[in-house]
Amino acid sequence: MRGSVVVTGGGTGGHLKVADAFVDEFNKRGIPVIFIGSSNGQDKQWFENDKRFKKTYFLDTKGVVNKNALGKVKSLFNILSKTAYCLGLFTKYNVKTVISVGGFSAAAATFASIAKLDCKLYIHEQNSVMGSLNKLTSKFATEVFSSFLKSSKIKDYPVSQEFFELGRIREEVKTIAFFGGSQGALAINDFALKVAFKLNEMDIKIIHQAGKNDFLRVKDEYEKLNIKADVFDFSKEIPLKMQEADFCVSRAGASTLWELCANCLPTFFIPYKYAAGDHQFYNAKDLKDRGLCFLQREEDLNEEDFFKAINSDIHTISKNLASSINSNAVSLICNIIVQNNK
């Protein structure tokens, strides 16, 4: 492959998990990868000192959306200065390929890839509604990959192999996992605590990812209820937690959603209502329309529908999930990139 490869993007786990899948695939092919992310958000927590990368850079960049006019101008100037810095890096490492997985962390390296004429930009958009950076830059990309875009050459999602390998067809609900996405979700924490007593009475074990900010409160509440739940703030072993569960309650972040499909784990999705363009709801809508998941808006959340869901035919759902996603998306995407950049 000509020149070096940069993977850029992040901010939250959903973007970073896709970056993770790309790095593994390029490394498998003996192609080193440089990562460019932000020092704000979760990028450092995921990739600092990660030996799989040839080099990692965490730039002091922040998002532009959701800021007042002055904040927007400041962020834009900052991104421009970091773009110039990235151009310097691109010359130093002879970068010819940039893969953006989106999020505010991707802005500087994405703009630099557009400015450098001999560099190709590839975008992976995870969500049903395109993020603002991708909207702005996609016309400059050689390819835009997304499960939700008709024009995408590869429609399956780059999910890590372990979610497939640890997948199994469920028969009955003995263990339930509650997942709040990479940052945890207050609404899911509260709902889990509300139904915990009844689940305990039904002899159903609880696994609960509560997120960093609410972890201690949640742990404390289970103790008060005298329930032995597997509660944690963030775990690097989500594939194992999924494997153990027979049913899941989750936010509908794109990476989690496709990992659950890969794992054949029937899920009750409660989308984050403030996600841009309501994308979490639309991430899950097609699966819901095909009878492959349950989907309920936070404001409609009620115990009756939840218990109806766990008592439904989860075996058929689990069986049908097995054909909802192919396991080779990341390899197919990398084939296209490598072929283009020979």
Ligand SMILES: CC(=O)N[C@H]1[C@@H](OP(=O)(O)OP(=O)(O)OC[C@H]2O[C@@H](n3ccc(=O)[nH]c3=O)[C@H](O)[C@@H]2O)O[C@H](CO)[C@@H](O)[C@@H]1O
């Ligand atoms: C609030 C918000 O805007 N969230 C967005 C963010 O979600 P978020 O960052 O929560 O992303 P996802 O749910 O898509 O992915 C979270 C990732 O973190 C991993 N994980 C999670 C918890 C844990 O303890 N350990 C762990 O490793 C999961 O396995 C998954 O791979 O990015 C997604 C992908 O663009 C979007 O679809 C979401 O809408």
